[in-house]
Amino acid sequence: MKVVTKDKGVYSFSPAHKPVEYVKPGELIILETEDAVGGQIKSEDTPLESIDWSRVNKATGPIYVEGAEKGDTLVVDILDIEVADRGVILVVPGAGILGDSKFEPRVKIAEIRDGLVLFDGLRLPMRPMIGTIGVAPEKGEIPTATPHRHGGNMDCVEVMRSARLYLPVFVDGALFAAGDLHAIQEDGELCVASIEVEGRILLRFSLIKHKAPEWPIVELDDHYSILTADEDLDKAVKLASEQAVKALMRAKGWPFEKAYMFGSIGVKLAINQGVDPKKGARAIIPKTLVTLNDLLIESD
Amino acid sequence: MKVVTKDKGVYSFSPAHKPVEYVKPGELIILETEDAVGGQIKSEDTPLESIDWSRVNKATGPIYVEGAEKGDTLVVDILDIEVADRGVILVVPGAGILGDSKFEPRVKIAEIRDGLVLFDGLRLPMRPMIGTIGVAPEKGEIPTATPHRHGGNMDCVEVMRSARLYLPVFVDGALFAAGDLHAIQEDGELCVASIEVEGRILLRFSLIKHKAPEWPIVELDDHYSILTADEDLDKAVKLASEQAVKALMRAKGWPFEKAYMFGSIGVKLAINQGVDPKKGARAIIPKTLVTLNDLLIESD
Structure with a gap:
């Protein structure tokens, strides 16, 4: 090792x-x-200066x-x-x-x-x-x-x-x-x-x-989370939403409209952090809905 | 009834x-x-027009x-x-x-x-x-x-x-x-x-x-959520954060600095919706940390 x-x-x-x-x-x-x-920082008295x-x-x-x-x-x-x-x-x-x-x-x-x-x-x-x-x-x-x-x-x-x-x-x-x-x-x-x-x-x-995925993805026991970032939290949330809807379209063969609808009831949007140079959001999709393959794009 | x-x-x-x-x-x-x-809408054929x-x-x-x-x-x-x-x-x-x-x-x-x-x-x-x-x-x-x-x-x-x-x-x-x-x-x-x-x-x-609270609050079994809204999701998140930090200051007698620090590890920020005329965020605080009284402001 x-x-x-x-x-x-x-x-x-x-x-x-x-x-x-x-x-x-x-x-x-x-x-x-x-x-x-x-x-x-060695102690609470360490001056930040x-x-x-x-x-x-x-x-x-x-x-x-x-x-x-x-x-x-x-x-x-x-x-x-x-x-x-x-x-x-x-x-x-x-x-x-x-x-x-x-x-x-x-x-x-x-x-x-x-x-x-x-x-x-x-x-x-x-x-x-x-x-x-x-x-x-x-x-x-x-x-x-x-x-x-x-x-x-x-x-x-x-x-x-x-x-x-x-x-x-x-x-x-x-x-x-x-x-x-x-x-x-x-x-x-x-x-x-x-x-x-x-x-x-x-x-x-x-x-x-x-x-490969377009943005990093975390897998836990029961779901995948797509992690996005932007200076603007609204835009980070939008990026995560786009990724999730694309994955649902691939997973189910749905047109955009159906996957977009389903996003309201099957995809959970969350905040990673609201503070860094770029703020971070994530779209959480249960494994019952997508496989890993639906989250990856073939490269040339 | x-x-x-x-x-x-x-x-x-x-x-x-x-x-x-x-x-x-x-x-x-x-x-x-x-x-x-x-x-x-009576059927899927109902035209939105x-x-x-x-x-x-x-x-x-x-x-x-x-x-x-x-x-x-x-x-x-x-x-x-x-x-x-x-x-x-x-x-x-x-x-x-x-x-x-x-x-x-x-x-x-x-x-x-x-x-x-x-x-x-x-x-x-x-x-x-x-x-x-x-x-x-x-x-x-x-x-x-x-x-x-x-x-x-x-x-x-x-x-x-x-x-x-x-x-x-x-x-x-x-x-x-x-x-x-x-x-x-x-x-x-x-x-x-x-x-x-x-x-x-x-x-x-x-x-x-x-x-009364400054913003609506939901209580579930183990936590309170403070619900805020703004055209900008970043601002809605900021409003929720402010409310949570104020509640921690009241609950613990902490100065702003300590409550602000604790916000990173004890308060969960979440998205209600990212779409309405005003987008909605919430700050989730466990009941182990605050009581209802810490969330309310005395009126005149």
């Missing part, structure tokens, strides 16, 4: 980044990850997955997520859904113990998830803070232990990276941060050749 | 409307309701609740929702989240049988809900199609059997009205319509004197 340490990271997804490790489909790999603030903002949102990688080519799907099985025993959450004036309210910068440390996250006397069951996870775009670079078709900072609570993620591959080897674990987060990620925590992810990759 | 027939309806919420019935707190009342299309759009979105009422005064909360217990054995769903070019796609107007009839909604060979469990429900604003009139602080066309799936709804009262008697039942809908209401159905609602009102 290969282990990639957290010092081997990137602050953007780009085909220009040199792989730090090579894996074959089926091989187990562990990625150690920094917390989203780069481990710079002392933080080097060029060292946040690091993603461990990139990993070269052998055999992955443009037009394929990189399938990522999230076998386990381990988190450290303390995380950090912070508010920064100007940031988050209520960023234009008047408030002070603040940092809070949360202990994580026996599967619980402790916040000011409250005990919440831990629900670890991966905030940033993706592959290199075809060209240029996308900061790790930004979600898009390649994945990135999607901050979707469904990217959790035992989920399977489907990412479109744009370059040879896919150049996968991940980081930004959250010990717990809710849909919306209201204040822009969650319980940010360092940890380890156990992954196994596989490939689907010559077809 | 009083029964209000579906011919006694309004197309707007307004203090100018004369009550069609008077009830006391605690009294049971049944409202019969038209479907959202005013029962005008034949529909009189001034006769859609009727709400049965208004009901004068004795003792209700400005600044109070009208508490609405939804004891039962009965729906007819057939509903209708439609798509109209220009309408819905994908309204600017190219498509034809279409109508579909869905049979409702043994608790199932039948759609083109698919069988979905019925989940009846009330789309439009609200009280008169202080002045002017708000079309029944539009959600706002008074309630209205919120199209929230949580306004279901056994839910309790809290509405701010703006005028004597509250002037409550409801209609627009859906046999089933999902969060988002993608195509603008759901399985629109006529039916009957069994309600019981009560009052909380001299305090």
